[in-house]
Amino acid sequence: CYSAGYHPHPKISFATATSVGMESRQEYLDVTALAYPQNLSVLKGEINAALPDGMAITDLQALSFAARDLARSLWGFVYELILPADTNEEKLGVILQSIENFLAAESFPITRSSKGKTVTRDIRPFVEALSLNIKEKTVTLTVRHAQTGSVRPVDILRHVLGFSEEEMQRIGVVKMKTMLA
Template identity: 30%
Template sequence: MRYAKRGRMRFASHRDIARALERALRRARIPVAFSAGFSPHPKISYTGAAPTGVASEAEYFELALTEASEPEQVRVRLDAAMPEGLDVVEVVTATAGGLADRLEASEWRVELPGVAPDDARAAVAAFLAADTVEVERLTKKGRRRFDTRGAVLRLDVDGSGAAERDETYVILQLVVRHTTPAVRPDDVVNGLRQVAGLAPPSSPLMTRLAQGPLDGASGEVTDPFAADGASARDSGRERVDSGTGASQCAPAGAAQDPPTSSAPTRSTSHG
């Protein structure tokens, strides 16, 4: 499943989001599979979660269900039960291969109020010209120093926002390869400070636009669900060709839904 983290929900921690999702699953009556043992828990696998304080249009998790279901029905019901600012965007039936292995890179948008376009371009040029740009960050294993330059595949400056807003304002567009430790967009902003003294007067607004497989030829981040969608289309054609019709259930692992008329409603506006 792909979901978006928008508006004020960007300040929610990963643990807060996990709790909200589990409550929404119960409200939407999605038949989630649970682990065995003394303390069963829902079989949900998160991967590549964005840091607290960062908005995202491309967060992913995998969910094991006990019954077959139409993915779009699951999406509609679960989205209606989620809190405002957490939006379920896309649901597909998983095929072979782990989702985490497909999330190779992320595309980010970083808004820098108070930064002049010429200053940003000079800092970006210095960053890209450097062999390494080391920054320091506190991690779960303590304070670590690591290189940010090697993970950055693309870094561009868009100064058009200054004219639109009638203020000093730039937007950075970047593609970052997933590494260990992970290089985050705020690490890149810190790297710009290291190499060129670029210091935004206020906190940047960071949004993940996409994450998925990396196209080696173009350097673009592609859709991690592309293989699942192709497999579902092929499966549908096979059912039609064999004369079973389109009313067959989805493959095992998705949920069989009750009538959607009982689903809760929610405003579709976003912060």
């Protein structure tokens, strides 16, 4: 299928947008096509041949038009937060204690300003897992996506782990996996 108008293009949609400054190791996308080769590995090869270096289709599945779209199939994400190499043992200890306190809490309300409004919401229900790998100096975050929203890695860094805006500029955020229901 193609969009209407003077410059028709294939209908392609992503389940979610990846934030600016964030890397991603895995994304899903819906492509609506009226016709495609019976052998999907042929189509995968044709698409990969046209993609830039470093980007590749790893799996391709044909779905019926009745299948749920990606946005409604989204369950959550796994992120890796890469701490600066010079993060010392004392700071790692503080991070570990913050993670333990957060995971032990039944609720964890945060307040943030957006579009001139101040909003308070409980982020604890959205976090499925949060752990620190001291040796690698990484934090792994697994978040659930619900109709009411999700939690952003930046909210975990700022409100749970206590990083300042300046410190957060030195932390890499990589979306490792998008999970579907």
